[in-house]
Amino acid sequence: ANTQFDKIFEDHTAVMLLIDPMSGDIVKANDAAANFYGYPLDALENKSIQEINLFTKEQVAEERKNAKLQKRNYFIFRHQIASGEVKTVEVYSVPLEYAGRTLLFSIIQDISEQRQYQSDIWQYQENLEEMVDEQLSTINAKNNKIHAIYLTGITTLVTVALFLVYLLRITRNAEKRSFELSQIVEQSPSAIITTDHNGNILYQNNHSMRTLFANISKNKNVFAVLETLVNDQTRLNNAIKQRQPWVYDLSVNQGHTFLRVHLYPINSKQSSKSGYVFILDDITKQKQDEKQLRLTSTVFQTATEAVMICDKHYKIQAVNEAFTKITGFDSHEVLNQTPEILSAGLKNESIYKNIQHQLDENNQWQGEISNRRKSGEIYYEWLSITALRDNSGEIDAFVALFSDITKRKKAESKIYQQANYDSLTGLANRNLFLDRFEQALNKAERDHSYVTLLFIDLDGFKHVNDTLGHSQGDLLLKQTAQRLSATLRKSDTITRLGGDEFAVLISTEKCDFNIRKVAGKIQTAIARPFELENAQGFVSASIGITSYPNDGKDVETLMRKADSAMYKAKANGKNNFQFFTAEMDEKALKRRALESELRLAIEKQQFIVHYQAIFDTEKNHIYASEALVRWQHPEKGLLSPFHFIELAEELGLIADIGEFVLNTACDCAASWHKSFDNAPSISVNISSMQFQRDGFLESIENALNKSGLPAEKLILEITESVFIENDQKTITQLTKLADSGIKIAIDDFGTGYSSLSYLKKFPVNKLKIDRSFISDIEHNHENQALTKAIIAMGQSLKLEVIAEGVETRDQMQWLKDSECALIQGYWFAKPSDHEDFKTLLFKHNLRR
Numbered sequence: 001a002n003t004q005f006d007k008i009f010e011d012h013t014a015v016m017l018l019i020d021p022m023s024g025d026i027v028k029a030n031d032a033a034a035n036f037y038g039y040p041l042d043a044l045e046n047k048s049i050q051e052i053n054l055f056t057k058e059q060v061a062e063e064r065k066n067a068k069l070q071k072r073n074y075f076i077f078r079h080q081i082a083s084g085e086v087k088t089v090e091v092y093s094v095p096l097e098y099a100g101r102t103l104l105f106s107i108i109q110d111i112s113e114q115r116q117y118q119s120d121i122w123q124y125q126e127n128l129e130e131m132v133d134e135q136l137s138t139i140n141a142k143n144n145k146i147h148a149i150y151l152t153g154i155t156t157l158v159t160v161a162l163f164l165v166y167l168l169r170i171t172r173n174a175e176k177r178s179f180e181l182s183q184i185v186e187q188s189p190s191a192i193i194t195t196d197h198n199g200n201i202l203y204q205n206n207h208s209m210r211t212l213f214a215n216i217s218k219n220k221n222v223f224a225v226l227e228t229l230v231n232d233q234t235r236l237n238n239a240i241k242q243r244q245p246w247v248y249d250l251s252v253n254q255g256h257t258f259l260r261v262h263l264y265p266i267n268s269k270q271s272s273k274s275g276y277v278f279i280l281d282d283i284t285k286q287k288q289d290e291k292q293l294r295l296t297s298t299v300f301q302t303a304t305e306a307v308m309i310c311d312k313h314y315k316i317q318a319v320n321e322a323f324t325k326i327t328g329f330d331s332h333e334v335l336n337q338t339p340e341i342l343s344a345g346l347k348n349e350s351i352y353k354n355i356q357h358q359l360d361e362n363n364q365w366q367g368e369i370s371n372r373r374k375s376g377e378i379y380y381e382w383l384s385i386t387a388l389r390d391n392s393g394e395i396d397a398f399v400a401l402f403s404d405i406t407k408r409k410k411a412e413s414k415i416y417q418q419a420n421y422d423s424l425t426g427l428a429n430r431n432l433f434l435d436r437f438e439q440a441l442n443k444a445e446r447d448h449s450y451v452t453l454l455f456i457d458l459d460g461f462k463h464v465n466d467t468l469g470h471s472q473g474d475l476l477l478k479q480t481a482q483r484l485s486a487t488l489r490k491s492d493t494i495t496r497l498g499g500d501e502f503a504v505l506i507s508t509e510k511c512d513f514n515i516r517k518v519a520g521k522i523q524t525a526i527a528r529p530f531e532l533e534n535a536q537g538f539v540s541a542s543i544g545i546t547s548y549p550n551d552g553k554d555v556e557t558l559m560r561k562a563d564s565a566m567y568k569a570k571a572n573g574k575n576n577f578q579f580f581t582a583e584m585d586e587k588a589l590k591r592r593a594l595e596s597e598l599r600l601a602i603e604k605q606q607f608i609v610h611y612q613a614i615f616d617t618e619k620n621h622i623y624a625s626e627a628l629v630r631w632q633h634p635e636k637g638l639l640s641p642f643h644f645i646e647l648a649e650e651l652g653l654i655a656d657i658g659e660f661v662l663n664t665a666c667d668c669a670a671s672w673h674k675s676f677d678n679a680p681s682i683s684v685n686i687s688s689m690q691f692q693r694d695g696f697l698e699s700i701e702n703a704l705n706k707s708g709l710p711a712e713k714l715i716l717e718i719t720e721s722v723f724i725e726n727d728q729k730t731i732t733q734l735t736k737l738a739d740s741g742i743k744i745a746i747d748d749f750g751t752g753y754s755s756l757s758y759l760k761k762f763p764v765n766k767l768k769i770d771r772s773f774i775s776d777i778e779h780n781h782e783n784q785a786l787t788k789a790i791i792a793m794g795q796s797l798k799l800e801v802i803a804e805g806v807e808t809r810d811q812m813q814w815l816k817d818s819e820c821a822l823i824q825g826y827w828f829a830k831p832s833d834h835e836d837f838k839t840l841l842f843k844h845n846l847r848r
């Protein structure tokens with residue numbers, strides 16, 4: 001499963017790291033990460049995250065707290081890249097089982113640019129919601145401001161009208177009303193200045209004297225002042241020349257204050273150039289509001305998150321460009337619709353109810369929901385909604401912000417799939433299975449119910465793999481998964497634990513359900529022939545059964561006991577099921593004890609080698625000797641390989657033991673070589689695992705060099721299983737061994753695989769007829785026929801044939817009469833230690 005994960009991880013364009021949560025060490029990084037951080041991949045994988053994250057321990061803890069409070073599924077950190085530049089990043093982290101370790105799988109997203117950009121245009125990064133909130137009020141205020149502008153205009157016009165009336169009254173000497181009019185002008189919120197036709201001030205109202213207009217009025221000539229402040233002089237001059245009204249927005253006080261200047265010519269009957277009236281208003285606030293509105297609108301339109309504003313009836317009032325980009329809907333298609341337009345048939349009612357409830361209660365809701373784009377495609381969004389209330393506390397509007405998290409969700413789901421499901425069969429993997437097992441036990445404990453575990457191992461699967469190839473083996477495993485799924489209920493958990501091991505979990509309310517029937521159904525389903533690509537595959541199921549609470553209360557105990565029961569089913573001839581019994585536990589315990597003793601034995605070198613003669617009945621001398629390992633157990637005495645070889649193979653310890661035997665045997669054989677003219681060869685058993693191990697040829701070469709034994713005197717006994725691999729490595733290794741003079745013997749010949757073509761293909765020198773054919777050779781005609789056939793085949797292929805397990809003179813004679821002169825067995829000699837073997841040699845072979 002890791003290989004697939006590795007591929008996705010390495011090829012992904014998102015920045016990804018696997019981090020040891022304890023040390024912070026970066027265990028694995030992808031190319032995207034190397035690019036982003038600017039380090040070569042291996043240098044990055046030698047760093048710890050603390051070297052990159054500028055947050056102190058305390059700051060990291062604080063950020064974690066904040067993320068939790070804000071219910072964020074990501075953290076925001078500051079990462080320093082190789083160039084020294086500091087990036088603001090969002091880090092999404094999940095724990096992940098990887099290569100037997102629990103690591104933090106982190107996806108890093110650079111948000112620096114986005115942050116910087118937003119920071120430039122507005123202090124938006126602090127809280128986008130607040131911004132839009134403010135924007136909303138600004139939008140509302142805009143209407144008010146338009147009113148205000150109208151009002152100012154009207155006021156101005158009214159003021160002008162009043163002033164004209166006022167002047168008219170002056171010219172008509174309407175002194176009666178002049179006091180009243182002067183009061184109105186004096187109290188106007190606008191600064192009002194009248195000038196002669198050259199701009200010299202004739203009159204100015206109170207306001208203009210008191211406020212910043214006082215500075216202007218000091219100059220006594222308005223034209224002169226305006227010349228220094230107005231950029232567009234031509235328009236001003238034209239307006240003066242043509243005696244046209246003129247309006248201009250002035251920026252004074254280093255841009256902190258804005259004035260709107262209205263110029264109106266005053267025409268009198270006496271002169272065509274009577275003068276001017278200037279009305280000035282402070283429009284600084286208005287300008288600021290406009291600027292803010294512009295900025296807010298830019299933020300609204302350029303935000304990377306989609307923004308949707310709804311009125312209190314949930315009718316959409318405004319959306320931004322990001323909304324269109326994510327949903328595919330243009331604003332005119334959604335305005336005055338409810339957000340349900342986005343769900344288009346998706347069953348989101350209960351989520352909407354919950355959102356409504358949360359908004360009523362807390363004014364806020366955020367979470368993950370799925371919606372549909374206009375194209376119909378489903379997408380996932382992270383949505384955050386805020387309810388805005390008016391002064392009386394009534395909901396006035398809703399602001400929804402959302403970002404498209406579909407890509408991230410897909411990546412997460414792929415990773416989840418890999419972490420929890422078996423990629424070959426699609427069944428739950430061990431990880432998910434253990435989790436479900438734990439949950440099932442917790443539930444059973446609460447409900448006083450029952451959980452049954454069936455541990456299934458396929459019998460004969462290795463044979464299918466070895467003979468038909470791994471792809472056919474994989475096909476068989478897939479079909480096994482399908483058969484199990486079809487046989488069991490949906491509520492049952494089926495898992496592939498690894499290799500050819502499957503497990504089934506069944507939760508029941510009562511303990512009296514018929515588990516025998518279920519186990520029987522599984523057996524029947526598996527025993528049916530499997531239709532593979534070009535052949536049929538045959539396997540059966542050995543099943544071990546345990547149940548909660550009878551056999552144990554925790555996952556580990558129940559698994560262990562089911563495993564023991566399964567071994568018992570194997571030992572009982574396979575293709576059957578066994579319920580766990582206390583006696584099995586004892587056996588399993590013994591096995592575990594033996595395992596640790598065996599490891600200790602290797603460490604403490606408790607192995608010795610015995611030698612058994614292979615006798616040449618024609619030449620009457622010892623032709624060779626087989627080296628046989630023994631375990632000098634500190635308490636149990638001398639143990640035969642039958643007690644430990646199988647376990648050593650299962651545990652992968654056989655290669656270490658084998659190497660010890662090889663070295664010891666070569667040393668002894670080399671010493672015989674020095675003492676005898678016709679010194680025997682040494683025959684050493686090589687397990688398939690030892691043969692396949694890297695460095696095997698070197699270990700043979702070392703043993704020969706160290707001992708000084710000629711290569712021709714070494715025989716390697718291998719079983720037919722080595723040839724089954726039939727790969728280039730096997731051919732190359734055997735050829736190299738043969739080229740160096742070493743002899744190859746096939747052990748237990750006749751019991752293994754049927755294809756004999758390998759005898760021609762590989763450089764084999766000797767066949768050792770298995771002792772099961774010899775034990776009753778005097779009476780068993782079938783074995784006689786077989787043995788004769790092997791001897792004849794050996795002769796025609798020019799292979800030496802050795803008969804194993806010769807216990808009686810009659811067996812020896814039968815073999816001799818059948819032209820098989822080389823024999824090994826208790827009749828001539830049992831295996832013995834080196835000293836006794838040497839005595840035997842002195843008796844039968846010629847001393848130098």
Ligand SMILES: Nc1nc2c(ncn2[C@@H]2O[C@H](COP(=O)(O)O[C@H]3[C@@H](O)[C@H](n4cnc5c(=O)[nH]c(N)nc54)O[C@@H]3COP(=O)(O)O)[C@@H](O)[C@H]2O)c(=O)[nH]1
Nearest residue numbers: 628629640641642661685686687805806807824825826831
């Ligand atoms: N990979 C390795 N396998 C090894 C090594 N040493 C031994 N073995 C394998 O263990 C199996 C058991 O070996 P052992 O108990 O030593 O039995 C051998 C002989 O004692 C026994 N034998 C010999 N003659 C007779 C006989 O007349 N009757 C009788 N009942 N048994 C007899 O046969 C065993 C040798 O068999 P084989 O190897 O097939 O020639 C056994 O499979 C060993 O191969 C080791 O170092 N590495």
